[in-house]
Amino acid sequence: MRLPQIGDWNDFAGLARLQQDRLPAVLAAAERSPFYRKRGVAPLPQQPLTTKQDLRDAYPFGMLATARADLATYHESSGSSGDATASYYTEADWTDLAERFARKWVGITAADTMMVRTPYALMITGHLAHAAARRHGATVVPADNRSLATPYSRVVRLLHDLDVTLTWSLPTDTLLWAAAARVAGYRDFPALRALFVGGEPLGAARKARIGRVWGVPVVQEYGATETGSLAGECRHGTMHLWADRAVFEVQDPATGELTPAGRGRLVVTPLFREAMPLLRYAIEDEVEVSYAACPCGWHLPTVRVLGRTDFAAGDLSQLGLEELVFGLPDEYGVWFWRARADGDRLRVQIEVADRWRTDAAGALTAAIRGAYPDIDAHVAPVPAGGLVPFGLLTARAEVMKPRGLFAAGEDWDTALRYY
Template sequence: MTKASALELPRVGQWHDADELRALQEERIPQALEWAAEAPYYRRTLGDTSRVRTIEDLAELPTITKNDLRAAYPLGLLAVSRERLATYHESSGTSGRPTSSFFTAGDWLDVVDRFTRSSIGLTASDTLLVRTPYAMLPTGHQAHQAGLYTGATVIPADNRTLVVTHARIVQLLRDLDVTVAWCMPTECLLWAAAAREAGLRADRDFPALRGIMAVGEPLSPARRDLIQRVWGGVPVVQDYGSTETGSLAGECAQGRLHLWTDRFVAEVLDPATGRSSATGTGQLTITTLYREAMPLVRYNLEDQVRISTPDCDCGWRLPAIEVLGRDATSCMLGGTRITQSALEGLVYTRLADQGVMFWRARAAGTTLEIELEVADEHRGGAEDALDEAVRDRFGIDCRIRGVPIGSLVPIEALTRQPEFVKPRNLFGAGEDWNKAVTYW
C-alpha cells in the first residue's frame, strides 16, 4: 500500500458543525502545501508557505487557472515520482491545448469515496451504465471505479465511441436491466428519442432503471424536470466535478448539491477585486487537501457558482452549491444577457405539453432566433407560447420556428447500428478489400 492510499480519509459524520469542519481543513493545509511544493510549477510560484496555516492565510497565495494548467502541460504539476502514478488523464482540449491530470492509487481512493457518497446509493445489486468518456478524461473511469468499489456490475458504454450508438444504449438498458445510468443530461433525451423510434416508451419500458446520475453539462431545474417526466419519474441526481479534480459535489437525499469540503477548501472569488469569501456568488476556487499526485492550490475553475450554508436534513453539514455556468453558456443581445439556463427554463416549462426535447438558439443582430423540434399538430401553439415567454422574460425581439421531428437530431443518428469489422489484409474473391486496416 502506498503512503497516499494509507491516509485516513474523513467520513461524513466525523464533524458536527462548521467549526469542526474548519479545524479538519486547517489541519491538512500544511501537508497539502508541502505536497504542492514538489511540483515544478509550484516551486516557481508558491514561494514560502511556512506561515500559511489558516483558510484566511490561503488568500496570500496566487490563484491558478486553466490557462496556467495548459502552460504547465504535460508534467509541470506532477508532484510525485513517475513510479507513484496510477493513471494519467487529459482534458478534451476543446479550447486548444489540453490540461493534464494525475492520480496515484491513493488519489483514486479519495475520488471514488467522494463519488459514492451520492444519494443514489450504488450497491452490489446495481447494474451501472457508464456513458461518459473513457478516452483520456477521468469521468468515465471515476464512475467505473466507483461501481467496482461498491460491487455493482459496470457496463463501460463510453460516449465517444462509434460502436455503442444511441440505439445500442436502448438495447442495453432493456436487455441488461440497467438500474443506474451515469451520463450527460442530453444523453437521457437522446435515449428517449431513440426508444421512441424503436417503438418503445421511456416512461414505461425500462422498469429496472431506478436512477440517473447527470454530469458534464449544466442541469437546470427545468431540464431535470423534463428528464424525470420523460423517464416516468426516475430520479435525476446531479454530480459536479472537473477533469482536474474528479467529483467536487454530490446531491443529498434532500435534493441539494453539497460540496465535499472535507477534502478541499472552497472559496468564492470575485475576479474583479480578487477578494474571496466562503459563501456568496462568484467563481469557484479550490485548494485540495488529500490530492498527492497533483495538488491544486487556489485553483479557479472559472465556474460561476453560488455557495451557501443552509440547514439541511441530510445531516452532512457541508456547504451547498448552485452551479450557474460560464459566460460560454450565455450571450449578449441588445444589452441583455441571455443565459442558456434561463432560456432552457422557458422552453421546457412553457412547452411541457408539446413534447419538445431538442432546440437551439442563436443571436442574430438584435433578434434571438430559436428552432425547436415539435410535432406538426403542436407547432403553431408552441411558437406562439415561446415567443410570448421570451419577450416577457428578456424584453427582446425573437423569431421562433418549429421544425419537424428529426430536423435537429436526425432520425438516422438515433437508429443506426453500424457494422464494425476487425482489421484484415487478405480478402477472398468478391469481398470489399477497401476495408483493409480500417475498422469499418
C-alpha cells in the same frame, strides 16, 4: 490515511476546522511540485490563483509532486475551452476520487448494473464512475459515448435487455435514449432505478422533465477531469460541494476578490491530492455558492452551476434559457432545442410535433421576452427529426478491425479502418 466522511463534523465551524487542520499538509505537498517550487507557496489567502494556462504551460509533468512510479493513471481534459490540460492520480488519489463520486443518496450496491455512458479514453469521467461502481461491487456496462460501437440503438437495447439499474451520462444523453427507445418500440425499463448525470449545466425544469420521462430519480454530479467530483446531490435535491475534501472559494470576475460564498467563478484547492496538488485552481465555471442550512444535515455548502453568461444583451445563460424551454407543458414534447445569439437578437429553434408548433413557439417567445425584455427573441419550430435526425437514433455503426485479406466482392477500401 482515513479520509473524512459525512458526519465527521456537526456544523460549518467544524467543517472549517477540518479544512484548516489539513491545509499545512496540502501546502507541503505542493512544494514538491516543480511548478509550485518555482512560483512559491504561501498561506492560502496570499497564494495566487492557479489557472488552466498554468496547467498547459506545465505539460506534461510540471505539476507532479510524486515519483512517476507512484502514478496510477494519466488523463487529459477534453480541451473544450482551449488546449487540453494534463492530470494524474496515484492509487490513494483514486480512493478519494471514487469515494466522492459514490456519494449518491440512492446508493450503489453489488446488486446494481451500472451503464457508464461518458467518455473513457483520456478524460476521467468514465473511469471515475467505473471505479466507484466496482468498489461497491456493481456490474459495469462500459458504453463509452465516444465509441461508434455503442450507437443509441445499441444503448437502449442494453438498457432493456441487461436490466440496467443505474446509468451515468450527460443529461442530454438521457433524452436521446428516450427518443431512441420510442423509435425502437421499447416501452418500459422496469429495472432502472436512477439516472446519474453530469458534465453540463442542468436546471430544475429539465431535471424534472427527465425524471418524468423515465419515471426515476435524476441525481446530478459536478466535477472536472482536473479534480474529479466536486459536488453531488442530497436526497432533498440540493447540490452540495464536497468541502471536506476541498476548499472552495468564489472569485468576483469584476474585482478579482475571493470569498467563501456568493456568485462568481469557482476556485478549488483539493485537500487530499498526492500526485498533483492544486492551490486555488480557477476552474472557470460560473457558480453560486451558499452556506444556507439544508434539511439533509450534511453541513456542506450548496452550489448552483450556472454555465456561460456571456450573452451581450444581458444576464442570459444557457441554464436560464433551458429553464424556459423545459418550462413548456410536457404535452408539447419539446426535448431538443438550440439557440444562437447575435448582439441583442436571439434565434431559437425547438423540435416539436406539428400539432403543437404554433402553441409551443408562441409560449416560448413570450417566456423569453418576459424574462429578458431587452432581448429580441425569435422562436422557430422544426419538425420531429429536424434537430436530432431519426437516423442518429436508429443507426447501427459498421464496426470492424483492420484486416488485409478480402474475398472477391468485399470492399477492401476498409482495410485500414478501425472504429
